[in-house]
Amino acid sequence: MSKNTLKIGLAQISPVWLDKERTIKKVRKYIQKAGKKECDLIVFGEALLPGYPYWVALTNGAKFDDEVQKEIFAHYAQNAVHINDEDLNDICLTAAKYKIAVYLGTIERAFDRGGHSLYCSLVYIDQHGQIRSVHRKLQPTYEERLVWSQGDGNGIKVHPLKNFTLGGLNCWENWMPLSRTALYAMGEDVHIAVWPGSKRNTKDITKFVARESRSFVISVSGYMTKEDIPKDFPHREKIIKKAPEVLGDGGSCIAGPDGNWILKPQCNKEGLFVKKIRFEEVLKERQNFDPAGHYSRPEVTKLNINRERQSILFEEGE
Numbered sequence: 001m002s003k004n005t006l007k008i009g010l011a012q013i014s015p016v017w018l019d020k021e022r023t024i025k026k027v028r029k030y031i032q033k034a035g036k037k038e039c040d041l042i043v044f045g046e047a048l049l050p051g052y053p054y055w056v057a058l059t060n061g062a063k064f065d066d067e068v069q070k071e072i073f074a075h076y077a078q079n080a081v082h083i084n085d086e087d088l089n090d091i092c093l094t095a096a097k098y099k100i101a102v103y104l105g106t107i108e109r110a111f112d113r114g115g116h117s118l119y120c121s122l123v124y125i126d127q128h129g130q131i132r133s134v135h136r137k138l139q140p141t142y143e144e145r146l147v148w149s150q151g152d153g154n155g156i157k158v159h160p161l162k163n164f165t166l167g168g169l170n171c172w173e174n175w176m177p178l179s180r181t182a183l184y185a186m187g188e189d190v191h192i193a194v195w196p197g198s199k200r201n202t203k204d205i206t207k208f209v210a211r212e213s214r215s216f217v218i219s220v221s222g223y224m225t226k227e228d229i230p231k232d233f234p235h236r237e238k239i240i241k242k243a244p245e246v247l248g249d250g251g252s253c254i255a256g257p258d259g260n261w262i263l264k265p266q267c268n269k270e271g272l273f274v275k276k277i278r279f280e281e282v283l284k285e286r287q288n289f290d291p292a293g294h295y296s297r298p299e300v301t302k303l304n305i306n307r308e309r310q311s312i313l314f315e316e317g318e
Contacts, residue, residue: 001038003162004279006190009034009042010263012197012252013270014224015051018233020079020087023050027104028094033272035098040127041161042272045194045222045252046105046171047120050079052196052222056143058242059235068235073147075234080109080118083134088123096129101161103168103220105194107148108136112311117149122168122194124159133157137170138179154309158186163279168192174205180213182305184292189215189257189282197222197248199265211259214285216277219255223270224248257285 001007011030016022027049034042046052055061055072063069081087088104095102101124108121120137136151156179158167167183167190174180174193183191191209195201202219210217224247226240233239246268254262254275263275289295 001040005276006041006162006164006279007037007039007274007276008218008254009037009039010218010220010252010254010266010273010275011042011044012221012223012250012266012273013044013048014222014228015048017051017224017228017230018076018079019230020050020081023048024087024090027091030272031091031094031098031100031102034274035100037272037274039100039274041101041103041166043103043192043194043218043220044105045220046122046196047107048222049081049104049106050076051107052224052248053144053147054224054243054247055235055239056146059238061143061146068238071234076107076147077109077116077118080107081121082109082111082115083121083123083131084111088125088131092125092129092131095125095127099127101125101127101159101166103192103194105170108134110136112309113149118147119151120144120148120170121151122155122170122192124166124168126159127161132159135168135170138173138176141172152308152310153306156182156305156307158183158188161190164190166190166192168194171195171201174209178303180209181291181303184213185303187292188213189279190277191215191217193217193219195219195221195251197224197250199249199251199267202251202253203265206253207255207259207261210255210257213291214257214289215282216257216262217255219251219253221251222248223250223268257282
């Protein structure tokens with residue numbers, strides 16, 4: 001396939017909710033599916049591994065020092081990903097086997113922040129199976145702040161794939177103009193936006209960011225129903241008592257650099273959706289507008305980015 005063509009698989013799936021090992025197996029299964037379809041890239045939704053914290057909004061998650069909330073959080077933390085502990089090794093090996101790049105939404109327990117707080121992290125694995133960036137969500141949204149910590153700029157990076165330049169953000173980060181602009185300035189022409197699952201999130205901003213950036217925008221969401229909550233999950237009955245039948249309805253979609261749909265939002269179904277994009281479509285739309293090039297005014301406005309990985313510990317020389 002030409003370097004000017006990228007074949008993309010959008011994996012709109014449910015996790016085996018808050019079960020790290022079983023969700024990893026499901027992720028590998030979908031990488032294999034995409035690989036057999038000769039995809040160059042597969043994208044999974046926000047926090048897919050091991051799952052989005054739906055319980056917070058359903059079980060009085062803001063109640064302070066509540067035993068139920070503490071027990072569920074402990075279960076969540078035990079199923080979070082240790083990036084540096086080789087939790088993603090099998091996923092990386094599968095990506096390398098099929099020569100496919102992967103964007104994967106994870107919940108991360110970070111050793112460089114003590115190993116107990118949780119981060120909503122978007123991981124990029126290249127087609128050789130190497131982890132190239134781990135972007136911790138800068139600002140958790142609303143009730144997410146009860147379980148996720150604030151990230152940093154270390155993972156705001158772009159990656160080459162064929163003739164394309166990929167970058168990605170988590171959920172409502174895509175509404176943060178300066179974060180988007182940082183990626184534009186690095187040459188991004190395929191923007192990856194990952195979501196827990198809702199057409200109401202993806203249907204407007206996907207087309208808007210495509211028009212603003214004159215890039216392809218790939219929005220990938222999860223899909224989850226009440227029945228996807230495992231029968232042996234701690235305090236399951238309290239969660240499903242107020243849970244709707246569908247917690248995340250999907251909404252995965254693709255908009256082209258002209259802002260028109262390549263794939264309209266896909267709702268209320270799980271699956272792998274495959275589309276091809278062509279690089280020359282980016283160049284055609286950049287002819288009249290390029291937000292980091294001829295239509296920018298760097299002598300008037302500039303953007304600073306701090307890529308330092310944040311930690312409370314600074315180790316001086318031995």
